[in-house]
Amino acid sequence: MPPQDTCVPSSLTLRCPAGSVIVVTSAEYGVAQVDGSCSYTPGDCIADAMSIVVCVSDSVTCSIYATKKKLPECNDQFGSYVHIEYDCVPMSMNDPAQEYNVCQQNSTDITSDRGILKSPGYPSQFQLTPSECFRAIHVPDNKVVRLWLSDLYVSSAGVNCPNDHVYVVDNVQTFRHCGLKRYAYPYLCSSTIIIQYKTTTQSSFYRGMRMYFEIVDRSPNDNCPTGSVTPVPATTPSTTTIETDVTTAIPIYVVLGIASPIRSFQICKGESHTLQCPTNYVVAVRTNIYGVTPTDQCEEHDASKHCVLATDPTFYCRQSCTYMYTGNRVIPSCSNKIAAYQYVEYQCIPLKTELVSPNTTCPADGSKVPIQIDRRGRFQSYRYGSFVMVKMNCTYRLKTKPGDIMHIYSLDVSLSDYSSDCTDNKLSFIEDGETQGSDFCEERSFRLLYSTCSNEIDMRYIVTDDSMYFSDGAELYIESQARPSDWSCGKPLPTTPIPPTQPTIPIVTQTAVPLTNETSMFARDEIETDICFKGTSSYTCPLGYTFIMIDAFYGVKKQSSNKCGFVQGDCVHDALPSLTICRNDAASCFMSYPTQRRLAQCSDNYADYLHITHQCVPSRPIGTPPPITVYDICDTNAPIANINGVVTSPNFPTYKQTNTECKRSLVGMTDRVLKIWINEMAVSSDGVRSLAEESDEPDLVIYKNHDTKNLNDFEKLNPSIRDVCIKDYLIINAPHVAYVYCGTRKFAMAPICAANIDIQYKTTSTANFLYKGFKLYFEWVPKPMDIICDNNPLPSTTTPIDEVIPFWAQNLQLSPILSAQICLGTAHTLRCPRGSDYVLSIISSSYGVTGTGLCEIPASNH
16 A cells, blocks of 8 residues: 655544455654655654554554654654555455464465465454464465464463464564564565464453465565574574564664665774665765865864865675775875865665566667656666676656655666776666756666656666676666755646736836847846745746746735735735755756744734745856857956856856956946846855855945045955955955855845946865855846936045935935844944945844744834
């Protein structure tokens, strides 16, 4: 039956067809990493929840009540959901010959492919068995047994069930049960399975035992242990059995048959660490990093503070292996210093999941071969394992349920006899809308090959050279998971778009209309949408464009009868600083509103919706000739005299140190203002950032005067003015004001009035896998009517010519009372327009405590 998930607290009803009974195979509490998620995602902290399962009657339904519970295994966090897996097991057989008495005298081995074993007198005439009863199930060589204890009710007195019990014994382990129990055994890989049954305690309530079994095909790669199977003696040594009632320390991911969460360890000079995975699991190393610290001492791994180098694994692991760091790894990119530590992330992935691929050649008509992934599965190429390559050109369509993505791991990809040339033979993964994908031909270690962007992908398996002597094809492990909300590529869940509204607040700057024909790329119009509580929305920009969030706020409907969505008069609260997703240079974004926000400034009401304003801006040229020009800021210092374009750091998104400052000028145009969108920025923040990384505010604003427009000269005259973003920075430098940024950013700047703008960039920090550099898009747009660029100030003023002048300041009038809010740990500069023509007067200053403990817009109830 399909797994069932439910948020907590709630109830869940399991159902089976008539004539069958519910047997729960596993139940787990989970603490979701994805906010609002009610299903398991790799990396979630999970804990056993079988204690809430009380399905012990022969009913076709069973209700499970999932209460909110604090989980000690998960740092005392409360569980977010409960995950249940169960089977529907027959209670009787149509053929009476397939129902067996476990205590039948002179019985022979059971050789049928399915059947039910019962205790004497089950269920209404319970009988004692003075001596142990035995029945054996014979299993053919190419088969395994699936076994369910569909009903057990006997005494549970004593330790380890000494006098009343049912044992299941193979040549590796023993399962012991007593009391009131239903249980699904794991696959039993043995030539003979012995069922032992004994009862010596009488009660009118007891029923005895009922057990159902099936003989199923065994995977050709499953090597079952050999050896004889003997019954368990009356006094069973506890060291030889698995006491399932007492609890066995089996990881939850093994019970689920999926990959483990990502694990990590760090070793310093002279230290070692042994990786150990469970039986039938192997080690897949995800990350192998060497780190150089500022002190040259072994410190806790921190990629943002240390100089690090990521490398491929240096050796091949199977179920276990030992890492040892001798302390002599020289890192050339870190000034040839010796790494102070080694940091490794890995997973345990299963080897013997069910096969999902057909062992056939390609369809003659060239059609795609569909492969459905229901949470997990194993792919093998045609004739894999025979070391005989067959010429093929097949396309497999991998598909899982909507809203999920897939992780594809290599168990063995051997197509080109250890050569890295994938010209003739290869395995490719191609997303929808693409013509080329990622190619692999030699991956003989266990590792993650590819993570999909959506729930479907094409996998091409091509062999044009079959004269390989040391190649065998491809074997993959594929696992699906719920798509994370911040997944930055592919097609998110389809949603029903909500018609955009036209609010008068907040004010959004109008985007210029494209000035040329359709072959040119310009910023698209801003679009507003609403996401209702528990709703989702997907945003996809055209090919070559980047998604940028312009504004976001939570809203409480003024009238409860209003439809979900912003209406003038609603109480709203800024949400942009709290949304940390979709921060990369990507064309799509998937957003949700899963947890309702209480807004103190809205009388403690819960927000009904999340209102998003976004825009698609050019990122890279598409087509021939290129419809937009990309400029490297360090390629030359020649000015850029174009109406629009993309400016990037060298090799973006691959980080490169510049060491010296690079500068390009943007030449202005008459009756136009400059708009700049930071598509993505990721450089060092020098460890002194005070603003939130998601803020669109600059780290520093430097106001210059008419006498010193050159920023370098101004800083020489005022050496203490710059205390952040010193070694790594991006500066948008207008004639009279400079905006300084560092760290990670993605946002749209307000329009700038200027005839010329300098873009200045410098990076001196050593590379790590977080740094990328920057990419921005600029466009000279027609000057909106509400923006006045005062290019001819009065003689006495020091107004920057690039400053937007408010209406009241144009005639030197007194301003209205202005306000600013400063959250804990942030800073804000108060400034009047027109330089020395105005002075600033503080009217009042207050501290505030909110009902939620979070920084919110000031309200009367604070």
